[in-house]
Amino acid sequence: xxxxxxxxxxxxxxxxxxxxxxxxxxxxxxxxxxxxxxxxxxxxxxxxxxxxxxxxxxxxxxxxxxxxxxxxxxxxxxxxxxxxxxxxxxxxxxxxxxxxxxxxxxxxxxxxxxxxxxxxxxxxxxxxxxxxxxxxxxxxxxxxxxxxxxxxxxxxxxxxxxxxxxxxxxxxxxxxxxxxxxxxxxxxxxxxxxxxxxxxxxxxxxxxxxxxxxxxxxxxxxxxxxxxxxxxxxxxxxxxxxxxxxxxxxxxxxxxxxxxxxxxxxxxxxxxxxxxxx
Amino acid sequence: xxxxxxxxxxxxxxxxxxxxxxxxxxxxxxxxxxxxxxxxxxxxxxxxxxxxxxxxxxxxxxxxxxxxxxxxxxxxxxxxxxxxxxxxxxxxxxxxxxxxxxxxxxxxxxxxxxxxxxxxxxxxxxxxxxxxxxxxxxxxxxxxxxxxxxxxxxxxxxxxxxxxxxxxxxxxxxxxxxxxxxxxxxxxxxxxxxxxxxxxxxxxxxxxxxxxxxxxxxxxxxxxxxxxxxxxxxxxxxxxxxxxxxxxxxxxxxxxxxxxxxxxxxxxxxxxxxxxxxxxxxxxxxxxxxxxxxxxxxxxxxxxxx
Amino acid sequence: xxxxxxxxxxxxxxxxxxxxxxxxxxxxxxxxxxxxxxxxxxxxxxxxxxxxxxxxxxxxxxxxxxxxxxxxxxxxxxxxxxxxxxxxxxxxxxxxxxxxxxxxxxxxxxxxxxxxxxxxxxxxxxxxxxxxxxxxxxxxxxxxxxxxxxxxxxxxxxxxxxxxxxxxxxxxxxxxxxxxxxxxxxxxxxxxxxxxxxxxxxxxxxxxxxxxxxxxxxxxxxxxxxxxxxxxxxxxxxxxxxxxxxxxxxxxxxxxxxxxxxxxxxxxxxxxxxxxxxxxxxxxxxxxxxxxxxxxxxxxxxxxxxxxxxxxxxxxxxxxxxxx
Numbered sequence: 001x002x003x004x005x006x007x008x009x010x011x012x013x014x015x016x017x018x019x020x021x022x023x024x025x026x027x028x029x030x031x032x033x034x035x036x037x038x039x040x041x042x043x044x045x046x047x048x049x050x051x052x053x054x055x056x057x058x059x060x061x062x063x064x065x066x067x068x069x070x071x072x073x074x075x076x077x078x079x080x081x082x083x084x085x086x087x088x089x090x091x092x093x094x095x096x097x098x099x100x101x102x103x104x105x106x107x108x109x110x111x112x113x114x115x116x117x118x119x120x121x122x123x124x125x126x127x128x129x130x131x132x133x134x135x136x137x138x139x140x141x142x143x144x145x146x147x148x149x150x151x152x153x154x155x156x157x158x159x160x161x162x163x164x165x166x167x168x169x170x171x172x173x174x175x176x177x178x179x180x181x182x183x184x185x186x187x188x189x190x191x192x193x194x195x196x197x198x199x200x201x202x203x204x205x206x207x208x209x210x211x212x213x214x215x216x217x218x219x220x221x222x223x224x225x226x227x228x229x230x231x232x233x234x235x236x237x238x239x240x241x242x243x244x245x246x247x248x249x250x251x252x253x254x255x256x257x258x259x260x261x262x263x264x265x266x267x268x269x270x271x272x273x274x275x276x277x278x
Numbered sequence: 279x280x281x282x283x284x285x286x287x288x289x290x291x292x293x294x295x296x297x298x299x300x301x302x303x304x305x306x307x308x309x310x311x312x313x314x315x316x317x318x319x320x321x322x323x324x325x326x327x328x329x330x331x332x333x334x335x336x337x338x339x340x341x342x343x344x345x346x347x348x349x350x351x352x353x354x355x356x357x358x359x360x361x362x363x364x365x366x367x368x369x370x371x372x373x374x375x376x377x378x379x380x381x382x383x384x385x386x387x388x389x390x391x392x393x394x395x396x397x398x399x400x401x402x403x404x405x406x407x408x409x410x411x412x413x414x415x416x417x418x419x420x421x422x423x424x425x426x427x428x429x430x431x432x433x434x435x436x437x438x439x440x441x442x443x444x445x446x447x448x449x450x451x452x453x454x455x456x457x458x459x460x461x462x463x464x465x466x467x468x469x470x471x472x473x474x475x476x477x478x479x480x481x482x483x484x485x486x487x488x489x490x491x492x493x494x495x496x497x498x499x500x501x502x503x504x505x506x507x508x509x510x511x512x513x514x515x516x517x518x519x520x521x522x523x524x525x526x527x528x529x530x531x532x533x534x535x536x537x538x539x540x541x542x543x544x545x546x547x548x549x550x551x552x553x554x555x556x557x558x559x560x561x562x563x564x565x566x567x568x569x570x571x572x573x574x575x576x577x578x579x580x581x582x583x584x
Numbered sequence: 585x586x587x588x589x590x591x592x593x594x595x596x597x598x599x600x601x602x603x604x605x606x607x608x609x610x611x612x613x614x615x616x617x618x619x620x621x622x623x624x625x626x627x628x629x630x631x632x633x634x635x636x637x638x639x640x641x642x643x644x645x646x647x648x649x650x651x652x653x654x655x656x657x658x659x660x661x662x663x664x665x666x667x668x669x670x671x672x673x674x675x676x677x678x679x680x681x682x683x684x685x686x687x688x689x690x691x692x693x694x695x696x697x698x699x700x701x702x703x704x705x706x707x708x709x710x711x712x713x714x715x716x717x718x719x720x721x722x723x724x725x726x727x728x729x730x731x732x733x734x735x736x737x738x739x740x741x742x743x744x745x746x747x748x749x750x751x752x753x754x755x756x757x758x759x760x761x762x763x764x765x766x767x768x769x770x771x772x773x774x775x776x777x778x779x780x781x782x783x784x785x786x787x788x789x790x791x792x793x794x795x796x797x798x799x800x801x802x803x804x805x806x807x808x809x810x811x812x813x814x815x816x817x818x819x820x821x822x823x824x825x826x827x828x829x830x831x832x833x834x835x836x837x838x839x840x841x842x843x844x845x846x847x848x849x850x851x852x853x854x855x856x857x858x859x860x861x862x863x864x865x866x867x868x869x870x871x872x873x874x875x876x877x878x879x880x881x882x883x884x885x886x887x888x889x890x891x892x893x894x895x896x897x898x899x900x901x902x903x904x905x906x907x908x
Binding site for chain 1: 285
């Protein structure tokens with residue numbers, strides 16, 4: 001398939017590195033998306049995208065506005081279930097179980113996938129402590145000692161513990177924007193997921209808060225598979241191992257980050273990373 | 279296995295296997311909620327069905343045009359009541375609409391001061407006055423003073439229900455007109471009163487008419503304030519200084535009689551009344567609210583004839 | 585010279601504008617004048633009863649219009665108004681919130697027509713609710729609910745004692761509940777819809793079921809607004825006249841305080857509707873009824889002010905959360 005731009009034809013066949021490269025012996029995939037298509041009222045926003053996410057890595061999804069990267073991300077934990085006109089086709093496998101199969105209710109498996117949104121969205125009527133435990137209480141954990149333990153654990157992993165440990169019962173809204181976002185990360189971590197989805201988590205934050213979030217992500221990578229949507233290419237370079245470039249709902253190129261940015265195989269990718277359009 | 283993974287497994291083990299139970303609870307709630315909806319639809323459906331079914335049997339040309347016969351005979355009709363309702367709505371509007379519109383203009387165009395704020399507040403408070411108390415007030419200032427029940431008193435009482443509603447809806451409609459309209463008018467050198475009336479009010483026409491029509495539908499069904507003002511009558515309208523009949527009053531009086539024929543006439547009158555009122559409401563929603571969904575709020579804030 | 589001319593021209597407001605502004609202001613102030621006049625008139629025309637009984641008028645349960653033995657007390661009717669309104673809330677508010685939950689979450693194709701039907705319920709005049717209640721609802725309610733309850737529990741539970749005819753406090757309350765549903769559910773629906781999408785998404789992300797999402801994201805956020813909606817319904821129930829008058833059974837005096845749900849009663853608005861036209865202005869009867877009207881007005885105003893404050897507070901919280 002080709003696309004016409006500026007008088008020249010651009011090859012849009014997806015370029016996907018098979019990740020069995022020489023440096024790694026056997027790569028396990030935490031999540032595999034196969035032929036995912038998303039239709040909003042019949043109009044496709046994501047077209048036939050397939051990706052494999054190796055475990056304990058950070059994958060960045062980049063592309064110009066409206067290219068479908070957020071839409072695709074939301075397929076990975078069935079967030080589109082709550083959108084009225086959306087229809088999702090294809091498979092999303094987590095640990096070899098298809099999230100979209102008719103046999104299972106997504107609630108069982110949403111616990112394995114946590115999500116952090118673009119604008120921090122802690123529950124406004126709850127304290128810091130209660131925000132973190134909100135997912136736990138859904139799962140029937142009631143023991144106060146355990147809850148406090150997990151709160152400390154999650155806040156530490158989100159690099160927020162030291163800043164709030166003295167007053168965990170403060171209302172969540174009294175935190176700054178950056179702190180609220182780290183609180184949302186802690187809230188997602190509290191349900192002990194294995195995959196973290198992040199939708200431009202730092203875009204609403206100032207540079208210092210952004211840096212903190214990026215440090216958090218780099219630390220979390222050791223134990224979690226992270227997929228992050230970002231419009232900031234430098235951020236993708238800083239923190240991700242793999243990068244997928246989407247354009248107009250299609251996956252154009254998916255490779256190791258360094259390779260995609262220094263030596264893009266697809267002309268469209270090259271133009272995007274060079275800042276020729278966005 | 280790293281410590282994080284160990285801890286993760288440890289904590290995961292604490293999650294109760296409660297997903298089935300949670301899904302079951304969710305399903306039960308869905309059923310309960312749907313049942314609530316059905317329980318609201320049933321009375322509405324029943325009211326419509328009964329009014330149309332029973333009322334249709336009573337309808338005839340005589341019924342719609344003649345004066346009531348002797349009680350219990352089943353003869354005669356509700357002619358005076360229909361006429362009375364139309365007259366009282368018209369007269370009440372003549373009084374209430376201009377006051378309401380001007381008040382709405384005051385609140386919107388001259389409304390940035392303490393006086394306007396208190397007017398707005400008390401306007402809202404006044405809207406919630408029980409309509410029977412408004413009837414008592416009209417009785418005290420008109421019926422007692424003039425010495426007899428009269429149409430003036432009834433129209434005045436209904437106008438008291440109308441004008442706050444019209445004021446509120448007029449204010450909201452005018453506020454939706456962009457400031458640029460007014461600025462353009464001023465820039466052309468037009469006087470403020472002309473700008474307001476010819477430019478701003480013109481632009482806010484839909485919303486204002488919506489509010490006026492909804493308030494008319496509201497007072498059309500009002501009974502309580504009419505009890506001690508126009509009193510009711512078996513004769514057609516003769517002049518404004520004597521009692522008069524109206525549909526809601528006639529329905530009530532008929533319902534108090536122990537005769538089946540009276541009951542039938544009551545249904546008939548109810549049918550006529552409901553056609554008028556639902557007719558106005560449906561027309562308003564169809565013509566005005568489809569195009570501008572902002573006026574949706576007017577509906578439930580206003581309705582509720584007591 | 586030209587400068588002075590321009591200055592004086594801009595200071596001179598056109599006469600027409602002045603007249604228009606005065607006219608609009610008079611229209612605006614009209615409501616204030618009416619309120620003042622109304623309270624004054626109600627108080628002065630009911631003065632004879634205050635003069636006669638003083639504060640006791642509010643706590644007495646007599647209701648005797650016979651000349652020479654006149655004695656009036658508004659307490660039974662305060663009781664009737666508050667009890668019918670409270671029962672209407674107990675039945676109507678949960679139903680309304682359930683409806684609001686359904687409509688706010690349903691797809692627009694179902695939600696909008698449904699919400700529209702419920703709002704049309706509000707347009708039906710009270711007297712037609714009364715008519716339907718009297719000739720249709722009462723019969724079924726008496727035979728399918730009141731009689732069985734009376735047979736089964738009449739002797740053991742005082743609430744269900746007495747002989748049910750259908751013209752009693754519970755029938756009036758149930759009809760009242762139906763009448764407040766449109767108001768409460770419509771406002772509740774708006775309040776629930778105002779919850780930002782991100783809150784609901786956060787709940788879903790944690791793996792919540794739809795009901796859990798309501799508990800986590802919607803109810804805490806809209807709690808104050810829902811209470812405000814309920815109190816708006818309470819306000820409406822208190823002011824309601826015709827349907828209640830036609831169904832409550834028209835008891836007077838001390839016997840208007842019902843000894844069971846199946847006994848007749850009377851509200852402040854219904855006693856006025858029933859007796860006002862017959863009351864002789866020469867006696868204390870009419871001033872007593874006007875006094876009832878005054879008490880009713882004051883109670884209605886208080887309830888409405890509370891509702892106002894709650895809804896305004898909820899809007900402030902919402903703005904605060906958004907601005908963060």
